[in-house]
Structure formats: C-alpha cells, structure tokens
Amino acid sequence: MAFVVTDKCVRCKFQDCLQSCPASCFHEGVNMLVIKTEACIDCGACEPECPAEAIVRDTVPGAAFWVEFNNKYSAMWPRILRSGEVPQDAEDWMDVEDKLDTEFDPAPAAR
16 A cells, blocks of 8 residues: 555646655655655655645545555655655645646656
C-alpha cells in the first residue's frame, strides 16, 4: 500500500507534503511532484498536508492509473528532499480540471 500524487498537483506544486514524509519518497518534475510507491511506507502523513488535495491512497477508485503514472515519473525525475519555490500562481490552479491533458510537463525539475 502506498499513496500517490494526482493531476491536482500540476501547476500547484505546493511541496508541503515533503516536510511530513519520513521516507523521502517524492520526486520532482517541472510542474508537479510524484511519489515513488515502492519507497512509500503508507504512513499517510503527506495526504493532509497537501493544500490541493492531490495525494490519495493507492486503493481509491481510479488510483491504478496514478500508481503507474507515479512509478513511471519517479523513475525519471530526481528525488526532492527540500522544498523549493512554489509557483506564484499555484492557488489559481487548485480547482482547474483536466490539468494532466493541458498543463503537465513531463520534464524533470532542474535544481
């Protein structure tokens, strides 16, 4: 069991989740984070910390897609250990639907 990040994180990327994760299982793309599910210890500490409510348990309906998505990008993106800059317009993107199709950038973050 693990938690995964959904497209609600796209263009928000608040990073509050990092502070509570004892397993350091987050990986960073240009405009979102993902969880390496194999490293997630299923503690749930990250879920309530996300202002965009982008983190869900891997057992909720529809989560199978996000498990695959998180595993794919966590293998390609660098692990993030410290919070970086939150996009200035992050709050403007919190309630936007279908961001995966319109706003997702598959490139890894450059730190």
